[in-house]
Amino acid sequence: xxxxxxxxxxxxxxxxxxxxxxxxxxxxxxxxxxxxxxxxxxxxxxxxxxxxxxxxxxxxxxxxxxxxxxxxxxxxxxxxxxxxxxxxxxxxxxxxxxxxxxxxxxxxxxxxxxxxxxxxxxxxxxxxxxxxxxxxxxxxxxxxxxxxx
Numbered sequence: 001x002x003x004x005x006x007x008x009x010x011x012x013x014x015x016x017x018x019x020x021x022x023x024x025x026x027x028x029x030x031x032x033x034x035x036x037x038x039x040x041x042x043x044x045x046x047x048x049x050x051x052x053x054x055x056x057x058x059x060x061x062x063x064x065x066x067x068x069x070x071x072x073x074x075x076x077x078x079x080x081x082x083x084x085x086x087x088x089x090x091x092x093x094x095x096x097x098x099x100x101x102x103x104x105x106x107x108x109x110x111x112x113x114x115x116x117x118x119x120x121x122x123x124x125x126x127x128x129x130x131x132x133x134x135x136x137x138x139x140x141x142x143x144x145x146x147x148x149x
Contacts, residue, residue, distance in 0.1 A: 017140050115146065
Protein backbone atom coordinates (compact mmCIF):
# COMPACT_ATOMS: atom_id res chain seq x y z
CA UNK A 1 0.00 0.00 0.00
CA UNK A 2 1.28 3.46 -0.91
CA UNK A 3 2.35 5.81 1.89
CA UNK A 4 0.32 8.85 0.78
CA UNK A 5 1.43 10.85 3.82
CA UNK A 6 4.99 10.91 2.47
CA UNK A 7 3.93 12.57 -0.82
CA UNK A 8 4.85 16.23 -1.44
CA UNK A 9 1.31 17.58 -1.09
CA UNK A 10 2.29 21.24 -1.42
CA UNK A 11 4.20 20.70 -4.67
CA UNK A 12 1.45 18.62 -6.27
CA UNK A 13 -1.28 21.09 -5.27
CA UNK A 14 0.92 23.89 -6.66
CA UNK A 15 1.05 22.12 -10.02
CA UNK A 16 -2.73 21.73 -10.01
CA UNK A 17 -3.04 25.47 -9.28
CA UNK A 18 -0.65 26.25 -12.15
CA UNK A 19 -2.92 24.22 -14.44
CA UNK A 20 -5.90 26.24 -13.20
CA UNK A 21 -4.10 29.42 -14.27
CA UNK A 22 -3.38 27.82 -17.67
CA UNK A 23 -7.08 27.13 -18.04
CA UNK A 24 -7.90 30.78 -17.36
CA UNK A 25 -5.33 31.94 -19.92
CA UNK A 26 -6.90 29.62 -22.51
CA UNK A 27 -10.42 30.92 -21.83
CA UNK A 28 -11.64 28.13 -19.57
CA UNK A 29 -12.69 28.05 -15.92
CA UNK A 30 -10.06 28.02 -13.14
CA UNK A 31 -9.58 24.34 -12.39
CA UNK A 32 -6.58 22.03 -12.69
CA UNK A 33 -5.65 18.55 -11.44
CA UNK A 34 -2.80 16.05 -11.40
CA UNK A 35 -2.69 12.32 -10.73
CA UNK A 36 0.25 11.20 -8.62
CA UNK A 37 1.61 7.71 -8.08
CA UNK A 38 4.77 6.99 -6.07
CA UNK A 39 4.98 10.76 -5.45
CA UNK A 40 5.41 11.39 -9.21
CA UNK A 41 2.90 13.15 -11.46
CA UNK A 42 1.69 10.64 -14.05
CA UNK A 43 -1.15 12.65 -15.63
CA UNK A 44 -2.25 16.28 -15.66
CA UNK A 45 -5.30 18.13 -16.94
CA UNK A 46 -6.88 21.55 -16.80
CA UNK A 47 -10.47 22.57 -17.37
CA UNK A 48 -11.49 22.57 -21.05
CA UNK A 49 -15.29 22.88 -20.79
CA UNK A 50 -15.44 26.17 -22.73
CA UNK A 51 -12.70 25.64 -25.31
CA UNK A 52 -13.69 22.04 -26.08
CA UNK A 53 -17.43 22.84 -25.78
CA UNK A 54 -17.78 19.72 -23.64
CA UNK A 55 -19.31 19.78 -20.15
CA UNK A 56 -17.42 16.59 -19.32
CA UNK A 57 -14.00 18.25 -19.64
CA UNK A 58 -13.60 19.00 -15.95
CA UNK A 59 -9.99 18.01 -15.19
CA UNK A 60 -10.90 15.53 -12.44
CA UNK A 61 -13.46 13.70 -14.57
CA UNK A 62 -11.15 13.56 -17.58
CA UNK A 63 -8.30 12.21 -15.45
CA UNK A 64 -10.65 9.57 -14.02
CA UNK A 65 -11.60 8.59 -17.57
CA UNK A 66 -7.95 8.37 -18.64
CA UNK A 67 -6.92 6.48 -15.50
CA UNK A 68 -9.62 3.83 -16.05
CA UNK A 69 -8.36 3.32 -19.60
CA UNK A 70 -4.63 3.39 -18.81
CA UNK A 71 -4.16 2.03 -15.27
CA UNK A 72 -5.15 -1.19 -13.53
CA UNK A 73 -7.52 -1.02 -10.56
CA UNK A 74 -4.57 -1.81 -8.27
CA UNK A 75 -2.52 1.05 -9.73
CA UNK A 76 -5.46 3.46 -9.40
CA UNK A 77 -5.85 2.56 -5.73
CA UNK A 78 -2.26 3.71 -5.20
CA UNK A 79 -2.90 7.02 -6.95
CA UNK A 80 -3.71 10.41 -5.44
CA UNK A 81 -5.74 13.08 -7.26
CA UNK A 82 -4.50 16.57 -6.41
CA UNK A 83 -6.83 19.30 -7.51
CA UNK A 84 -6.99 23.07 -7.30
CA UNK A 85 -10.61 22.95 -6.09
CA UNK A 86 -12.65 20.28 -4.33
CA UNK A 87 -14.26 18.09 -6.99
CA UNK A 88 -17.89 18.69 -7.92
CA UNK A 89 -20.45 15.88 -7.54
CA UNK A 90 -20.13 14.86 -11.22
CA UNK A 91 -16.36 14.53 -10.95
CA UNK A 92 -16.57 12.84 -7.57
CA UNK A 93 -18.85 10.19 -9.07
CA UNK A 94 -16.38 9.46 -11.85
CA UNK A 95 -13.50 9.44 -9.42
CA UNK A 96 -15.34 7.03 -7.11
CA UNK A 97 -15.73 4.67 -10.06
CA UNK A 98 -12.01 5.04 -10.86
CA UNK A 99 -11.08 4.00 -7.32
CA UNK A 100 -8.31 6.45 -6.42
CA UNK A 101 -6.58 6.06 -3.07
CA UNK A 102 -6.91 9.67 -1.91
CA UNK A 103 -8.03 13.09 -3.08
CA UNK A 104 -6.31 16.31 -1.99
CA UNK A 105 -7.75 19.75 -2.83
CA UNK A 106 -6.80 23.39 -2.27
CA UNK A 107 -10.14 25.24 -2.20
CA UNK A 108 -13.26 23.69 -0.73
CA UNK A 109 -16.63 23.56 -2.46
CA UNK A 110 -17.99 25.62 0.42
CA UNK A 111 -15.50 28.39 -0.44
CA UNK A 112 -16.20 28.48 -4.19
CA UNK A 113 -19.63 30.00 -3.60
CA UNK A 114 -17.86 33.08 -2.18
CA UNK A 115 -16.48 33.68 -5.66
CA UNK A 116 -18.94 32.12 -8.09
CA UNK A 117 -22.20 32.45 -6.16
CA UNK A 118 -24.92 29.82 -5.93
CA UNK A 119 -25.35 27.14 -3.32
CA UNK A 120 -22.57 24.91 -1.99
CA UNK A 121 -22.33 21.61 -3.84
CA UNK A 122 -22.47 18.23 -2.16
CA UNK A 123 -19.06 17.69 -0.62
CA UNK A 124 -16.70 15.23 -2.33
CA UNK A 125 -16.27 13.16 0.84
CA UNK A 126 -19.99 12.36 0.76
CA UNK A 127 -19.57 10.72 -2.67
CA UNK A 128 -16.03 9.35 -2.76
CA UNK A 129 -15.06 6.21 -0.89
CA UNK A 130 -11.47 7.27 -0.26
CA UNK A 131 -9.87 9.78 2.07
CA UNK A 132 -10.46 13.41 1.05
CA UNK A 133 -7.92 15.93 2.38
CA UNK A 134 -8.10 19.69 2.23
CA UNK A 135 -7.66 22.50 2.11
CA UNK A 136 -3.95 22.43 1.23
CA UNK A 137 -2.22 25.65 0.06
CA UNK A 138 -5.56 27.39 0.46
CA UNK A 139 -4.32 30.97 -0.01
CA UNK A 140 -2.72 30.10 -3.36
CA UNK A 141 -5.83 28.24 -4.48
CA UNK A 142 -8.13 31.08 -3.45
CA UNK A 143 -5.96 33.52 -5.43
CA UNK A 144 -6.86 31.65 -8.64
CA UNK A 145 -10.57 32.18 -7.97
CA UNK A 146 -10.03 35.82 -6.99
CA UNK A 147 -8.30 36.30 -10.35
CA UNK A 148 -11.08 34.64 -12.35
CA UNK A 149 -14.41 35.49 -10.75
